[in-house]
Amino acid sequence: MSERTEQGRGRVGAAADTVTGGAAAAGPVTTAGPRRPGLAERARLLRAARREPTDVAPVWFMRQAGRALPEYRALRAGVPMLDSCKDAALITEITLQPVRRFGTDAAIFFSDIVVPLVAIGMDIDIVAGTGPVVAQPIRDAEGLSALRPLAPDDVPYIHDAVRLLLAELGDVPLIGFAGAPFTLASYLVEGGPSRTHARTKRLMYTAPDLWHALLDRLADVTIGFLRVQVDAGVDAVQLFDSWAGALDEADYRRYVAPHSAKVLGAFEGAGVPRIHFGVNTGELLTAMGEAGADVVGVDWRVALDEAARRIGPGRAVQGNLDPTAVFAPPDVLAGKVSDVLQRGAKAEGHIFNLGHGVLPETDPGVLAHIVDLVHEG
Numbered sequence: 001m002s003e004r005t006e007q008g009r010g011r012v013g014a015a016a017d018t019v020t021g022g023a024a025a026a027g028p029v030t031t032a033g034p035r036r037p038g039l040a041e042r043a044r045l046l047r048a049a050r051r052e053p054t055d056v057a058p059v060w061f062m063r064q065a066g067r068a069l070p071e072y073r074a075l076r077a078g079v080p081m082l083d084s085c086k087d088a089a090l091i092t093e094i095t096l097q098p099v100r101r102f103g104t105d106a107a108i109f110f111s112d113i114v115v116p117l118v119a120i121g122m123d124i125d126i127v128a129g130t131g132p133v134v135a136q137p138i139r140d141a142e143g144l145s146a147l148r149p150l151a152p153d154d155v156p157y158i159h160d161a162v163r164l165l166l167a168e169l170g171d172v173p174l175i176g177f178a179g180a181p182f183t184l185a186s187y188l189v190e191g192g193p194s195r196t197h198a199r200t201k202r203l204m205y206t207a208p209d210l211w212h213a214l215l216d217r218l219a220d221v222t223i224g225f226l227r228v229q230v231d232a233g234v235d236a237v238q239l240f241d242s243w244a245g246a247l248d249e250a251d252y253r254r255y256v257a258p259h260s261a262k263v264l265g266a267f268e269g270a271g272v273p274r275i276h277f278g279v280n281t282g283e284l285l286t287a288m289g290e291a292g293a294d295v296v297g298v299d300w301r302v303a304l305d306e307a308a309r310r311i312g313p314g315r316a317v318q319g320n321l322d323p324t325a326v327f328a329p330p331d332v333l334a335g336k337v338s339d340v341l342q343r344g345a346k347a348e349g350h351i352f353n354l355g356h357g358v359l360p361e362t363d364p365g366v367l368a369h370i371v372d373l374v375h376e377g
């Protein structure tokens with residue numbers, strides 16, 4: 001019960017009101033956010049990630065900060081997505097909004113997977129309703145030269161925003177994140193979002209040396225981006241390999257897993273649980289766990305107890321309510337939440353989440369209700 005009060009709704013609100021978007025971000029942030037001694041033992045999310053018992057399952061939602069929230073839309077009005085990702089005060093406020101509103105057991109740092117690529121000088125635009133669009137796609141060895149490792153000075157706003165957030169979050173853990181090499185490569189090779197990832201897979205099959213060189217460089221960019229977040233104090237990291245489910249298991253193991261393993265391995269023993277997530281990855285769950293995850297994120301297509309069986313012992317699971325379940329009648333939704341909880345309880349550790357991000361049309365009130373259902377057990 002005491003944990004519920006500590007982590008409950010509203011606790012994160014008051015101080016955060018002093019953080020406003022825009023001009024406040026100018027200049028370096030000098031106040032170091034407090035580290036939080038003992039948080040790893042107190043916070044449900046961090047306990048579940050280590051497969052330790054919790055009073056109830058921890059819950060957060062991928063894309064909890066975003067278009068489903070009116071307060072987010074108000075703050076973002078007139079501010080291009082990539083500009084908002086460079087403004088420490090705006091990042092802080094947007095990250096806090098869903099924690100304040102829903103009382104989730106974690107905050108996820110507001111950014112995008114292409115932010116580190118833009119930070120090393122790539123010309124990428126985020127087009128509303130489409131996603132990232134790359135001006136000069138990478139399709140040959142020459143294109144590789146656009147990719148260099150990311151240094152902390154490339155992203156000063158990331159460090160600043162993490163410090164601001166740690167000062168505001170109380171006992172709520174902060175999850176940092178990055179895109180995995182394959183998912184980043186898909187945007188860079190295709191030039192934008194793709195349904196089939198055909199150009200990406202063509203490069204993978206026809207020029208395997210170039211492919212591995214590309215993914216190796218992307219792994220370094222991703223490690224650099226995560227390192228800034230971990231050094232600034234995030235409590236966990238999630239590696240988004242959203243589009244890895246486009247591959248069969250053999251190709252995933254051969255062309256992708258070693259590079260994701262390099263990223264995850266860089267944070268072995270760093271004291272931050274590593275969550276590894278993708279969509280449509282039912283056949284890849286074993287390999288994604290073996291790549292070095294403490295927690296494997298699962299989409300809604302595989303029942304969570306079956307997912308845990310595939311992932312095997314020694315890892316926790318995260319997921320996996322269908323994001324469209326929010327549109328179901330209350331009794332249907334409650335049944336689905338309860339089913340996820342019961343199946344998740346069979347795993348060694350379970351973090352409740354959706355199977356993919358919150359859909360923009362989602363009623364925030366329904367998300368608040370889901371948090372309550374999960375916390376009621």
Ligand SMILES: Cc1c2[nH]c(c1CCC(=O)O)Cc1[nH]c(c(CCC(=O)O)c1C)Cc1[nH]c(c(CCC(=O)O)c1C)Cc1[nH]c(c(C)c1CCC(=O)O)C2
Pocket residue numbers: 061062063064065066067068081108109110111112113114126127128129130131132177183240242357
């Ligand atoms: C698909 C996409 C990308 N980048 C973008 C899109 C969306 C295109 C659209 O629908 O308009 C652009 C984007 N990314 C984000 C926004 C802002 C708000 C929002 O969509 O709610 C916008 C407009 C935040 C984000 N973008 C991302 C997060 C990650 C953290 C989180 O879960 O909150 C946020 C807040 C990460 C991201 N970014 C991307 C991927 C594949 C991922 C991994 C997660 C996933 O599979 O959805 C690429």
